Amino acid sequence: MSGALVSPDLFTLCKVLITGIMKIQSDAILAGAPVGSPVEPLRGVAYFLMEDWFLTLNAWMIAITIMVTWAAAIQLLTLMWMERKFYSRLQDRYGIMISIWSLPFWPFSWWAQRRNKPTHRGLGYLQNVADGVKLLQKENITPANADSAMFHTAPVLIASSTVMIFAALPFSEGFVIANMPMSLLFILAAFSLAPLGILIAGWASNNKYSLIGGMRAAAQLMAYEIPLLLAVIAVLVYAGTLNVIDIVAKQETLLASVGPIPIPNWNVFSIPQFIGFAVFATAMMAEMERIPFDIPEAEAELVEGWLTEYSGMRFGLVFGFKWMRALAGSALVVILYFGGWSGPVFVTLTPSVGGTVVPIPIPPHEVWFLLKVYFLYLVFVWVSWSVPRVRIDQILNIGWKRLIPLALLAILLAASFVALGPALGGIR
Amino acid sequence: MAEFWVNMGPQHPMTHGLWNMRVKIDGETITDAEPEIGYLHRGYEKIMEVREFQKNVVLTDRLCYVSSITWSHAYCLACEKIMDVEVPPRGQWIRVIALELQRVASHLMWLAAYGPDLGLLTGLLWALRERELFLDLLQLLTGARMNQNFPRIGGVRNDLPPDFDKYCFKVIKHFREKMSEYERLFQDSKIFLMRTQGVGKISLADAIDWGVTGPNLRACGMDVDLRRLEPYEAYPEVEFEPQVWRGGDGGDSYARFMCRFNELRESCSIIEQAVKKAPSGAYRAKAPRRAEGEGFARTEDSRGEALFYVIGDGDDRPYRVKIRSPVFCTMAATPIMLRGNKMADVVSILGSVDVCVGEMDK
Numbered sequence: 017m018s019g020a021l022v023s024p025d026l027f028t029l030c031k032v033l034i035t036g037i038m039k040i041q042s043d044a045i046l047a048g049a050p051v052g053s054p055v056e057p058l059r060g061v062a063y064f065l066m067e068d069w070f071l072t073l074n075a076w077m078i079a080i081t082i083m084v085t086w087a088a089a090i091q092l093l094t095l096m097w098m099e100r101k102f103y104s105r106l107q108d109r110y111g112i113m114i115s116i117w118s119l120p121f122w123p124f125s126w127w128a129q130r131r132n133k134p135t136h137r138g139l140g141y142l143q144n145v146a147d148g149v150k151l152l153q154k155e156n157i158t159p160a161n162a163d164s165a166m167f168h169t170a171p172v173l174i175a176s177s178t179v180m181i182f183a184a185l186p187f188s189e190g191f192v193i194a195n196m197p198m199s200l201l202f203i204l205a206a207f208s209l210a211p212l213g214i215l216i217a218g219w220a221s222n223n224k225y226s227l228i229g230g231m232r233a234a235a236q237l238m239a240y241e242i243p244l245l246l247a248v249i250a251v252l253v254y255a256g257t258l259n260v261i262d263i264v265a266k267q268e269t270l271l272a273s274v275g276p277i278p279i280p281n282w283n284v285f286s287i288p289q290f291i292g293f294a295v296f297a298t299a300m301m302a303e304m305e306r307i308p309f310d311i312p313e314a315e316a317e318l319v320e321g322w323l324t325e326y327s328g329m330r331f332g333l334v335f336g337f338k339w340m341r342a343l344a345g346s347a348l349v350v351i352l353y354f355g356g357w358s359g360p361v362f363v364t365l366t367p368s369v370g371g372t373v374v375p376i377p378i379p380p381h382e383v384w385f386l387l388k389v390y391f392l393y394l395v396f397v398w399v400s401w402s403v404p405r406v407r408i409d410q411i412l413n414i415g416w417k418r419l420i421p422l423a424l425l426a427i428l429l430a431a432s433f434v435a436l437g438p439a440l441g442g443i444r
Numbered sequence: 445m446a447e448f449w450v451n452m453g454p455q456h457p458m459t460h461g462l463w464n465m466r467v468k469i470d471g472e473t474i475t476d477a478e479p480e481i482g483y484l485h486r487g488y489e490k491i492m493e494v495r496e497f498q499k500n501v502v503l504t505d506r507l508c509y510v511s512s513i514t515w516s517h518a519y520c521l522a523c524e525k526i527m528d529v530e531v532p533p534r535g536q537w538i539r540v541i542a543l544e545l546q547r548v549a550s551h552l553m554w555l556a557a558y559g560p561d562l563g564l565l566t567g568l569l570w571a572l573r574e575r576e577l578f579l580d581l582l583q584l585l586t587g588a589r590m591n592q593n594f595p596r597i598g599g600v601r602n603d604l605p606p607d608f609d610k611y612c613f614k615v616i617k618h619f620r621e622k623m624s625e626y627e628r629l630f631q632d633s634k635i636f637l638m639r640t641q642g643v644g645k646i647s648l649a650d651a652i653d654w655g656v657t658g659p660n661l662r663a664c665g666m667d668v669d670l671r672r673l674e675p676y677e678a679y680p681e682v683e684f685e686p687q688v689w690r691g692g693d694g695g696d697s698y699a700r701f702m703c704r705f706n707e708l709r710e711s712c713s714i715i716e717q718a719v720k721k722a723p724s725g726a727y728r729a730k731a732p733r734r735a736e737g738e739g740f741a742r743t744e745d746s747r748g749e750a751l752f753y754v755i756g757d758g759d760d761r762p763y764r765v766k767i768r769s770p771v772f773c774t775m776a777a778t779p780i781m782l783r784g785n786k787m788a789d790v791v792s793i794l795g796s797v798d799v800c801v802g803e804m805d806k
Contacts, residue, residue: 103566107566107570108570108573109569232472308635310563311788315563316457316458316561316788316792317452317787317788317790317791319456402566404562404563404633404636404639405563405564405635405639405788407786407789408788
């Protein structure tokens, strides 16, 4: 039973969509330029529009646009809003409260005044948009002695490598741009490109705080990237594939039933993978630069760390893309350990659209996936706003002395359970 | 990496006020440090020579904006010694109440600032939330949240407002519940212990040599509290325990944190006792306008030993005023605490000694 709303995949849907649109245009041109009329050469355009390679190209571009808009605009803003609202409540305050009625121009101000609406007591979702607009208006300053080319390359490198993750990161088995056989490897590789950008930014800014921040990012990379990958290897021993969609498919089976409650075969419910999950989640906090491990931009001692010299939207870009990395990180944890988008589908509606039956699962897999990602992200936020920041030597200690041995233990256990599983009574 | 100097200030998120801490770092390790102060020098000692004794209280309020009453009280105490004025018992008890309220407010401000120093912004907002309650009490008592101008030479400005004891008990009861919440946020956190224990150590001998006083010296394991050793006001009749680090091998950030943190509890119990014990009667004695002689008073400020030395020459203004600021002396000892630590610890060490630039630069 397929439970995804986007099925069979995003590209196919886009292809159907673009074929329909192009067909209408092509038919209109063909009707408007009959054979023998003075505009007959236009028929060539109509045939061009229906060329398969042209449709494929367009379908890819639409799929990529949908994914980037979805991830960068909608999910980024949602995650920022969730974090700001959540830690505000943690700190006993309301947090952001800008609403659409706070806009100071017609018709919103007029309507708010007329209906006596509280203008600054909304949910606050628009605050991040307002912050973005503010940053867009600000001047981009390049420090006098900065290495200008590198200084301007670094944000592009960070932002583009972050967007690259979403080329392979699925939101359901269909909602993915490129379903490649080694997508997990691709995601992790794209993930670890950003610290290079941070190092470049720290060096090129010609600022002592930035330099220290960049060097810290490089040192920190060594501490968390290795346990992160080792923990993934333990998952691979169980899954036997590097394709994230297949990894989730492996977890969709039933582990056991407690009365009427079925317990799915999630990776986190096995002994070695639980150890791996602890390691992976800790390393992911460092990967996301969340508070216990946000030492490259420790604002207490390094002003803003490697970000210090960036201003305007360039600052906004590198600062905001932290949330996209947080989204990707949470999504990865959910995919690897929490069964991805698998979840019960209670009802499947089957409306008939133009003669074809379209099954609509409720709730669809995309919703399950996002719910899990949001929940996990809130746990990350919760942790990061309740603990102080660790020191650079301490994160190296944590990484090398705790996480790597634990990850190796997870691999050992996973391998021996897979090899000797039947002999040990199916332990996992 | 070669060694180089990094300026932590004067415009830096670390600085609690306008000053500069230059640190020389080798990679991440601090090899040398050099506090640069004086950005906020206002020439207090000189200004006070041209103002009348009573009017100087307004100035001394502004020495430290988070601990106004303790400073103006120290000044009043010195002036009372020149003028031979005896403060009536009720005035003394009201002073104790005001001093301890101010101490709690000041320590909460320190706790609030210590959170972000370690990267824990939640601590800031939680501590400021409870500080608000004590500021409300101070407002009830004195009419102002900041720069209260409350002590007078010869007593205090006004009597306790009606039902003040009820409000005090209510706030303190609430605050005690919240203290256990802070404990869970700070002391129970493993990362907090990692960041504070064994960091910023100063030996007892060094601390005494450099003139470190107050909670910072008590954190080294020495039982010094001027409220006990050289009691002023009604403190001899108050039961309290000076908070000294007894764990041995103190003098680090954690010991300083614990001393200050436990002082919050002690101050609360002092306030409770003082509100109960305050006798009725006059709260202020008449003080002469002119004075001749030397007055010397030292009190236990929130940050250490505050000292006022006032000379009067028979005029209505002091001839000379000398202020000893505890933070000024502590600041001289900070390079000892910093050396050998990591760069990230500059902030947490300086946060733990509780810097107030207003009084440091005078």
